[in-house]
Amino acid sequence: MSLDRPGEFETIAKLFRPLAAGDPAARxxxxxxxxxxxxPGHDLVVTKDALVSGVHFLPDxxxxxxxxxxxxxxxxxxxAKGAEPFGYFLAVHWTxxxxxxxxxxxxxxxxEDQKLxxxxxxxxxxxxxxxxxxxxxxxxxxVPHGKSPSRxxxxxxxxxxxxxxxxxxxxxxxxxxxxxxxxxFARLEALQKHYRLPEPRLDLARAVRDHAAASxxxxxxxxxxxxxxxxxxxxxxxxxxxxxPLSGAAKAWLGQRADDLSARLDLATGGDDYEIACAVRxxxxxxxxxxxxxxxxxxxxxxxxxxxxGVRVLFEGMEVPVPQAGxxxx
Amino acid sequence: MSLDRPGEFETIAKLFRPLAAGDPAARxxxxxxxxxxxxPGHDLVVTKDALVSGVHFLPDxxxxxxxxxxxxxxxxxxxAKGAEPFGYFLAVHWTxxxxxxxxxxxxxxxxEDQKLxxxxxxxxxxxxxxxxxxxxxxxxxxVPHGKSPSRxxxxxxxxxxxxxxxxxxxxxxxxxxxxxxxxxFARLEALQKHYRLPEPRLDLARAVRDHAAASxxxxxxxxxxxxxxxxxxxxxxxxxxxxxPLSGAAKAWLGQRADDLSARLDLATGGDDYEIACAVRxxxxxxxxxxxxxxxxxxxxxxxxxxxxGVRVLFEGMEVPVPQAGxxxx
Numbered sequence: 001m002s003l004d005r006p007g008e009f010e011t012i013a014k015l016f017r018p019l020a021a022g023d024p025a026a027r028x029x030x031x032x033x034x035x036x037x038x039x040p041g042h043d044l045v046v047t048k049d050a051l052v053s054g055v056h057f058l059p060d061x062x063x064x065x066x067x068x069x070x071x072x073x074x075x076x077x078x079x080a081k082g083a084e085p086f087g088y089f090l091a092v093h094w095t096x097x098x099x100x101x102x103x104x105x106x107x108x109x110x111x112e113d114q115k116l117x118x119x120x121x122x123x124x125x126x127x128x129x130x131x132x133x134x135x136x137x138x139x140x141x142x143v144p145h146g147k148s149p150s151r152x153x154x155x156x157x158x159x160x161x162x163x164x165x166x167x168x169x170x171x172x173x174x175x176x177x178x179x180x181x182x183x184x185f186a187r188l189e190a191l192q193k194h195y196r197l198p199e200p201r202l203d204l205a206r207a208v209r210d211h212a213a214a215s216x217x218x219x220x221x222x223x224x225x226x227x228x229x230x231x232x233x234x235x236x237x238x239x240x241x242x243x244x245p246l247s248g249a250a251k252a253w254l255g256q257r258a259d260d261l262s263a264r265l266d267l268a269t270g271g272d273d274y275e276i277a278c279a280v281r282x283x284x285x286x287x288x289x290x291x292x293x294x295x296x297x298x299x300x301x302x303x304x305x306x307x308x309x310g311v312r313v314l315f316e317g318m319e320v321p322v323p324q325a326g327x328x329x330x
Numbered sequence: 331m332s333l334d335r336p337g338e339f340e341t342i343a344k345l346f347r348p349l350a351a352g353d354p355a356a357r358x359x360x361x362x363x364x365x366x367x368x369x370p371g372h373d374l375v376v377t378k379d380a381l382v383s384g385v386h387f388l389p390d391x392x393x394x395x396x397x398x399x400x401x402x403x404x405x406x407x408x409x410a411k412g413a414e415p416f417g418y419f420l421a422v423h424w425t426x427x428x429x430x431x432x433x434x435x436x437x438x439x440x441x442e443d444q445k446l447x448x449x450x451x452x453x454x455x456x457x458x459x460x461x462x463x464x465x466x467x468x469x470x471x472x473v474p475h476g477k478s479p480s481r482x483x484x485x486x487x488x489x490x491x492x493x494x495x496x497x498x499x500x501x502x503x504x505x506x507x508x509x510x511x512x513x514x515f516a517r518l519e520a521l522q523k524h525y526r527l528p529e530p531r532l533d534l535a536r537a538v539r540d541h542a543a544a545s546x547x548x549x550x551x552x553x554x555x556x557x558x559x560x561x562x563x564x565x566x567x568x569x570x571x572x573x574x575p576l577s578g579a580a581k582a583w584l585g586q587r588a589d590d591l592s593a594r595l596d597l598a599t600g601g602d603d604y605e606i607a608c609a610v611r612x613x614x615x616x617x618x619x620x621x622x623x624x625x626x627x628x629x630x631x632x633x634x635x636x637x638x639x640g641v642r643v644l645f646e647g648m649e650v651p652v653p654q655a656g657x658x659x660x
């Protein structure tokens with residue numbers, strides 16, 4: 001771990017070093033690099049995502065929540081690749097107003113999620129910026145050799161299955177910005193929590209590597225991310241808008257919309273879901289669904305893989321045009 | 331590889347994807363994560379450093395040079411740990427003025443260094459910021475299992491050896507800022523190049539893992555980085571200021587200084603050297619020096635490990651006080 005200014009010594013020593021204590025590979029954050037014994041028979045899965053204040057989280061979000069979200073969106077990528085995470089590297093761009101209290105909150109958030117997800121901080125860097133606060137995480141996991149599905153394995157005839165429910169992340173962002181409209185307080189709370197604290201589907205990783213032919217985590221929006229599978233696999237995907245699983249809060253919101261179709265499209269393109277979408281061969285459907293059911297996690301068939309290209313969105317049996325395939329932060 | 335706005339599709343497709351073509355683990359930058367087969371009998375070595383414009387490089391530095399420096403300072407960490415690099419992950423914070431030409435230069439710089447150092451881009455992220463341009467790299471390498479020296483292995487009686495020459499990075503920064511004073515043009519050029527384009531000592535990695543008891547790369551400044559070995563190993567280090575290897579340019583600069591001692595201390599604390607400092611047992615000295623000599627790279631004994639703590643700096647046999655142990659970017 002290296003650092004930028006004297007105050008960073010204290011940040012690393014008091015706040016970050018304890019996060020590295022559980023794994024000797026971190027070398028106590030007191031070396032040029034982490035040295036990690038490999039897991040025989042496994043592949044290493046690595047992802048790296050950066051989150052910027054005002055783009056990927058709200059400037060007023062608590063630093064504990066920001067830290068946890070940054071970790072979770074990376075863990076979500078590992079889950080979608082069927083991997084078991086073990087550690088992560090962190091680069092923080094502090095701003096001048098990142099005082100000790102905020103830094104403590106940041107480290108506390110990481111500590112909490114480390115316990116939940118069984119990972120440790122292994123190294124990184126802290127720098128100062130006069131731009132927006134940002135967090136970059138590189139997360140590492142193991143997957144049995146050759147078992148990590150790519151986005152390219154879908155074949156016509158496969159079912160398209162999605163975990164959990166879709167649209168709550170996008171609704172949560174609107175709720176946090178106060179633009180969602182009238183909804184019960186508890187529902188607004190739940191939606192905001194989904195935006196700020198997504199649930200990486202690590203419990204599903206085993207089913208993904210054992211039963212999925214192709215997989216992706218849903219961050220850009222369901223339609224856009226299914227588009228990635230379609231493009232990579234050289235296939236088409238038929239998505240049934242009316243089969244997309246919705247939470248109670250999303251259903252309540254939907255019930256208030258004048259334009260049902262347009263509202264459903266918003267949910268299917270909004271992004272920030274951090275669910276997993278998979279293409280699953282017919283013969284693997286039963287074990288996949290059964291595995292998810294044992295976790296108490298819905299796994300819903302929302303479409304199928306076809307010949308052709310791109311994602312066709314169907315509603316009540318008719319194809320509908322999609323105005324915007326996915327969320328872009330601009 | 332994920333992205334922030336429509337323009338990033340093109341950046342990734344046209345500029346970054348070619349950098350990933352050499353390694354199937356990158357999955358063509360078209361997946362949620364890279365999937366890397368492990369190297370049996372080896373440990374994985376990982377380092378992550380972020381560089382911010384105006385702090386770690388000059389705002390006017392060419393984007394090709396910035397990209398290469400960002401990669402090289404990370405490779406330097408791997409070299410110091412005795413590792414052979416194979417790949418890296420990249421997170422770029424573009425600013426609104428990062429036009430296509432600058433992005434091309436950035437990718438061109440990476441392409442050049444990938445060839446030189448045998449690494450490939452494996453994944454990452456691009457985001458937009460209205461703050462300073464910054465680059466975060468996570469570099470990965472392999473080292474035979476159990477052979478990576480930490481900073482903690484030094485014992486009283488070990489020699490302290492340093493590769494190359496010391497002070498050129500700091501002098502190069504002064505030269506680039508125009509504050510160095512009068513020096514031959516060719517020397518000024520060479521110094522600036524050293525600042526902008528450090529040489530990671532990867533050729534020395536094998537000697538480091540075979541013969542060094544403790545090692546560190548010199549980024550914060552020789553005295554500060556030797557201090558890290560002293561602290562981690564629970565030993566003292568005696569550093570002979572008059573034995574520190576200097577380049578021709580540094581000697582020419584030194585010859586013009588009124589206060590020779592103070593100027594030498596500047597060189598020994600300036601930072602940005604990206605040389606390797608090691609503690610080497612007496613019996614390993616000959617093979618270490620011989621290995622370096624075969625590379626045509628100076629390896630110079632500049633001090634020794636003692637009992638006690640901290641770094642004592644000696645000049646002409648007398649201990650001298652060190653005003654500032656290392657460079658801090660503030």
